[in-house]
Amino acid sequence: MTIEILMPALSPTMEEGTLAKWLVNEGDSISSGDLIAEIETDKATMEVEAVDDGKIGQLLVPAGTEGVKVNTPIALLIDSNELPHTSIKTIADKPYLEKEKITTELKIDKPVTLEPNSSIITVREALRNAMAEEMRSDKKVFVMGEEVAEYQGAYKVTQGLLDEFGNKRVYDTPITEHGFAGIGIGAAFGNLKPIVEFMTFNFAMQAMDQIINSAAKTLYMSGGQMGCPIVFRGPNGAASRVAAQHSQCYASWYSHCPGLKVVSPWSSKDAKGLLKSAIRDPDPVIFLENEVMYGQSFSCPDDDDFLVPIGQANIEKEGSDVTIIAFSIMVGKSLEAADILNEKGIKAEVINLRSLRPLDIETIINSVKKTNRAVTCEEGFPFAGIGAEISAAINENAFDWLDAPVKRVTGKDVPMPYAANLEKLALPQVDDIVNACSEVCYKS
Amino acid sequence: MKKNISSLVKNNSKFNYDLDLLKDMYKKMLLIRRFEEKAGQLYGMGKIGGFCHLYIGQEAVVVGIQSAQIDGDSIVTSYRDHGHMIACDMDPKGVMAELTGREDGYSKGKGGSMHMFSREKGFFGGHGIVAAQVPIGAGLAFAHKYNGNKNVCITYFGDGAANQGQVYESYNIASLWQLPVIFVIENNKYGMGTSVNRSSAGDNLSDRGKAYGIKSEIVDGMDIIAVREAAIKAIEYCRLGKGPYILEMKTYRYRGHSMSDPAKYRTRDEVEQIRKTSDPIENIKVLLNKMGVVDKVLKDIDVEIKSIIADAARFAQDSPEPSPSELYTDITIN
Numbered sequence: 001m002t003i004e005i006l007m008p009a010l011s012p013t014m015e016e017g018t019l020a021k022w023l024v025n026e027g028d029s030i031s032s033g034d035l036i037a038e039i040e041t042d043k044a045t046m047e048v049e050a051v052d053d054g055k056i057g058q059l060l061v062p063a064g065t066e067g068v069k070v071n072t073p074i075a076l077l078i079d080s081n082e083l084p085h086t087s088i089k090t091i092a093d094k095p096y097l098e099k100e101k102i103t104t105e106l107k108i109d110k111p112v113t114l115e116p117n118s119s120i121i122t123v124r125e126a127l128r129n130a131m132a133e134e135m136r137s138d139k140k141v142f143v144m145g146e147e148v149a150e151y152q153g154a155y156k157v158t159q160g161l162l163d164e165f166g167n168k169r170v171y172d173t174p175i176t177e178h179g180f181a182g183i184g185i186g187a188a189f190g191n192l193k194p195i196v197e198f199m200t201f202n203f204a205m206q207a208m209d210q211i212i213n214s215a216a217k218t219l220y221m222s223g224g225q226m227g228c229p230i231v232f233r234g235p236n237g238a239a240s241r242v243a244a245q246h247s248q249c250y251a252s253w254y255s256h257c258p259g260l261k262v263v264s265p266w267s268s269k270d271a272k273g274l275l276k277s278a279i280r281d282p283d284p285v286i287f288l289e290n291e292v293m294y295g296q297s298f299s300c301p302d303d304d305d306f307l308v309p310i311g312q313a314n315i316e317k318e319g320s321d322v323t324i325i326a327f328s329i330m331v332g333k334s335l336e337a338a339d340i341l342n343e344k345g346i347k348a349e350v351i352n353l354r355s356l357r358p359l360d361i362e363t364i365i366n367s368v369k370k371t372n373r374a375v376t377c378e379e380g381f382p383f384a385g386i387g388a389e390i391s392a393a394i395n396e397n398a399f400d401w402l403d404a405p406v407k408r409v410t411g412k413d414v415p416m417p418y419a420a421n422l423e424k425l426a427l428p429q430v431d432d433i434v435n436a437c438s439e440v441c442y443k444s
Numbered sequence: 445m446k447k448n449i450s451s452l453v454k455n456n457s458k459f460n461y462d463l464d465l466l467k468d469m470y471k472k473m474l475l476i477r478r479f480e481e482k483a484g485q486l487y488g489m490g491k492i493g494g495f496c497h498l499y500i501g502q503e504a505v506v507v508g509i510q511s512a513q514i515d516g517d518s519i520v521t522s523y524r525d526h527g528h529m530i531a532c533d534m535d536p537k538g539v540m541a542e543l544t545g546r547e548d549g550y551s552k553g554k555g556g557s558m559h560m561f562s563r564e565k566g567f568f569g570g571h572g573i574v575a576a577q578v579p580i581g582a583g584l585a586f587a588h589k590y591n592g593n594k595n596v597c598i599t600y601f602g603d604g605a606a607n608q609g610q611v612y613e614s615y616n617i618a619s620l621w622q623l624p625v626i627f628v629i630e631n632n633k634y635g636m637g638t639s640v641n642r643s644s645a646g647d648n649l650s651d652r653g654k655a656y657g658i659k660s661e662i663v664d665g666m667d668i669i670a671v672r673e674a675a676i677k678a679i680e681y682c683r684l685g686k687g688p689y690i691l692e693m694k695t696y697r698y699r700g701h702s703m704s705d706p707a708k709y710r711t712r713d714e715v716e717q718i719r720k721t722s723d724p725i726e727n728i729k730v731l732l733n734k735m736g737v738v739d740k741v742l743k744d745i746d747v748e749i750k751s752i753i754a755d756a757a758r759f760a761q762d763s764p765e766p767s768p769s770e771l772y773t774d775i776t777i778n
Contacts, residue, residue, distance in 0.1 A: 142590070168590070174620070179579050179613020186583015186597075189568055190518065192590055210610075213573050214580060221559035223552035224774035226569070258775050282777040 003052055004073040007061075010039065010046050012240045013291055017041045018066045019074060028056045029080050037074070042124070042295050043156045055080045115299045118269075124294040126268035127157050127233075130275035131195060133304050135165055138193065141279055144171040144184060145197030145234075154199045155235060155294055181207030181232070185214045185284075188230040193279060198234035201250045201288065215284040216259030231278045233287035236264070237328060237379045238427055240292065244415035247423075249380035251327070254286040255357040255389070261310055262356040264288040266331035268300035270354055273308025281310060288356075290329045313360035315367070319349035322437045323367040325390055326377035327353040330409075330428065334377055337433035344434075346441050356386060364390060365397045372403040373440040377433055382410040404440040409433050459734045461669070466735065469511055469668055470728050471745055473503040476527040477725060478753045479536055480699075483526065483543055487703045491761060492543045495572075496557045499527035501698040504724035505630055506531040508671025509598060509691075512679050516593060520568040520581040521600035523558035524630075524697075528600065532565040536756040546763035553766040554774065575601055575608035578627070582614040585625035585688075596624040596682040604635020606649045615656040615688070622687040626678050627653075629692045630665065636701040637709040650692035658688050665693030666722040669731070696722075 007017065018040040024030060030050045037048045057078035061068055068074065112120050121129070135141045142165075147154045149162040149172040162170045173180040177198065184194040198204040204211065211232060218226045237249040254262045261283055265271040271289070278285035308314075316331060317338050326334040331352045338348040349367050353360065368374050374394055376387035387408035394406050412426045438444040480498040487496050499506075502524075510531040513519075521528045529539050534550065542549025542560050550560040558572040568584055571577040581599025588595045605611060606629055618625050629649050633640055646652065650660035659681065663674040671693065678689040696718045700707040707715075729742060 171621075174613070174616055176613035176616065178610045179582075179617060182576065182579025182610060183583035183586055183614065183617060186520075186568075186580035187586045187590070188583070189580065190584045190587025190591075192587050209573055210576065210579065214571070214576055218559075218561075218569070219777065220774045221551055221555040222561040222569070222774075223550065223554055225551075225561050225563055227777050261776065 001079055002057060003054065003077040005036070005050075005075040005077055007068050007070050007072045007074050008039070008048055009070045010041055011043060012242050014041050014070060016067050016069045019061050019063060019068050020045060022059055022063050023047070024056050026056050026058055030054065030056060030077075042122070050077070052077055053080070054078055055082065057082070112297055112299055115301070117303065118299045118301050120297050121268050121300050122295055122297050123265070123268050123271045123289070124155070124157055126272040126298075126300050127275055127289065128159060128161070130272045130279070131158070132161060132164060134276055134279040135161070135169060137304070138279075140191065140193045141195065142169045142171065142192065143195045143197065144173055144180060146173055146175055146199045148172060148197050153197070155291060157289075157294070158197065177203050177206035178210060182210040182214065184230055185210055185228060188215070188228045188284075189218070189226055193229050195231045195233060195279060198232060200239070200246060200291070201234055201236040202246050202248060204232065204234070204250070211254075211260075211284070211286075212257055216257050219283070220259060227282050228284045229282045231275070231285045231287055233275070233278075234289060235291040235294075236288035237290050238292075238411070238416060238423075241418060241420065241423060243418040247416040249378060249411065251288060251356050251378065251380055252385045252389070254288075255359075255386065259284070260357060261285045262288065263310055263354060264290075264328045264356060265354060266293070266328055266352050268296075268298035270308055270314075270352070272300055273306050274310065274354060277307045277310050280307075285310070288328065293329055296332075308354060311355045311358040311360055313354055313363040314352045315349060315363065316352045317348070317350040319347035319371065321347045321371055322373040322375060322441055323349045323351060323364070323371045324375050324377060324433060324437065325351045325353060325364055327356060327386070328379070330377040330379060333428070333430050334433055336430045337437065340430070340434050341437050344438065344443070346437060346443065348437055359389070359393070361393050361397065364393065368394055368398045369401045372401055373437075374402075374406045375409060375433065375436045375440060376406065377409045377428060379411050379428060382408055382413055385410055404442065407436040407440050409436050459731065461731065461735065463735050463737070465511065466728065466732055467737070467745075469507050469672075470725070470732060470742075471749065472507045472510075472531055473668070473725050473728065474746065474749045475536065475752065476503045476507070476530050478749050479530055479540070479756070480526060482753050482757050483540070484699065484703065486540075486544065486757060486760070492557070493545065494556055495523065496543065496703045497524040497701065498699040498703070499524055499697070501718070501724070502630060502632060502665065502695045503527060504668040504671050504727070505628070505665045505693045505695050506600070508668040509628060509675040511672050512675035513598065514595070516566065516595040518566045518568055518581075518584045518588070518595065518597045519600070520577045520584060520597065521570065522574065522577055522602060522605065523570070523572050524602070525558065525560065525570045529560060529562070529567055529570075532562065532567045534560075534562050534565050534567060536752060537759040540756040540760035541763045544760040544763070545765065546760060547766040547770070548759070548763035552770055552774075554770065575605035575610050577601060578605065578608070578611045579614045581627075582618045582623055582625050582688075585618065585623040586621065588624055589622075594683050596626060596679055598626050598628060600628045600630055602635060603629060603631040603633065603640050603644065603649060604638075606631075606652070607635075607644055612652070612656075615653060615658055618688040619656040619658050622685060624682040624685065625688045626675075626682055627658075627688060627690045629690065630695055631692055632695050632697045634697070634701070634709065637705070637707075639709070648692060650690050653690040658690055660690035660692065662692045662694065665695030666724045666727060668724060668728050
């Protein structure tokens, strides 16, 4: 009997990985639990264990192969009394892997245009570079959080920081968000500039009291004496198949509160420029990243002093018929929607908000005055969401310019389901944006 | 509990201590007591609004500890904070003007009784959420250590706060990272209306540090000499970089939890008994007498203090309300 050993998924968002090393040879007998290979993802190197007893019949993917898709057969397991190769000839003859599929692929649909004085880097690298550059130039900046140091970051965003800056600048904390958020805030009151990583913003709810009551409000309550220069950062929004408690967008929660600045990057350029601005900012900044975006590549300026000012949106694509207002991962989906709309004769303008508080109302209003229609996009719940706020702002500032009611594309008003089909239904998709834009243009 | 030093010295005619220091501590305790009495009075007259938590009865704790500090040390506490501010030499005028919600208050009238700060004096609040100041204090200690200075942070909290989870998250990290923080539990026997034995399992709150490897001591918080001696030892330990320290101060508040608390959860007798037998100000008076300070001198101090408080009360009522334009300032720095 022959069993295919498949390329395993080692995290909820992993789509492919590198088969770094085989730890067995063809013909080796193995038992369940034996280590058979090392696999590298963009986050980590992990060892793969055998799940059955038997003998390695054939290694289908050579060591060092990059871009091996999850669920690709990587080896064949045969009964221990069988002979390798000969008995499996018919199966091995099948073209499991074509050569061209084993090459590295950029994880984006379109080729990235390299801008001058820039490099093509992932959002993850851009975030790390931003922290490293600021830590080099300002000794008061330090990083703390769960697994940020020795483990190199749960999502590898802090990779290499411990090596470069040592354990006086990079701190692994216990899993106690309330406590370490408060300690970060105290350190900020003491004139340091902490970067506090939450493994995800879902866990930051444990620290909500410290973030709101201590970080956001103390400047006001002290009559301006007690500034709190701190950055809280980490992945926000839907991950993949992790269900309701680990998949939520907190943009509207934090944006609700005076005293906080809230930013959410989309591209590598946003990530670097905004994070550097956030670290230099004298106020507490909530920095909402997106796990799904970490591995995506964009052109990003190399300059150590490249900043994206907080409070400034960016028009990613100009258009004349409808304004799509989005942030974070929804910017990419909006750009995809704009391409589809273009084929239908609708020219959409796509605004990447980048900052949620302060909100760049001017850019939104100017665009709506030009297009006369607006669609907001977010992963969060619709009720009292960012879209609701933007819609109110448009009503207050550009009511007379509107040719249709503002439409909101949001996550559905339900806790995130686990099942793949339900999860897809719960999250806003490109088609939803296309449909909403068509509706406000009365072309559905 | 640590031996009651003053009860020893009361019976010891040869008691000797730094007289100037003793007088200073007496003055400060009296200043706090008179300040709080005045605040209670102004509250009753409707001049002070909202919540107002008085420190009367607990004066020896903060004054004794403050006497062991050096410049640059930081202090953080809960909402029962007037005593701590006065002990830090913050101006009673500015504190009282904050209570009345006026522009000359330490927070320009925007913080009130529970939220006042003075970076200059090393006072980092004044925090309204029970136990929120505990991780903040550990964070201030982190900053001292990070900057490589020899300063420490004194982090005060009550017996009620001692049951909050973030206290233990802070103990854990403070001990792991050897932070120079002294956790001072002001155990005044009641977390609002619930006595310690009805809310807290185990014998002593200070014992809870053992699980984190934190040294602790129980101190008679009504005895300023005992408080000071314990503080000197704890602060020295922290300054040497040996990590955190817990001092559990057994103390008592004479007034209700806040102004609106009728304190029906304890008998009038209980309060009277403590006032009679262990009032911290009466205790220090005995010591001063023993050192040859006559009642006339103490009376003169009292007169001086009363006039400072009267000035503060007048100032706090004469100071204008904050300008309406203050509504939108200090929300963010830029």
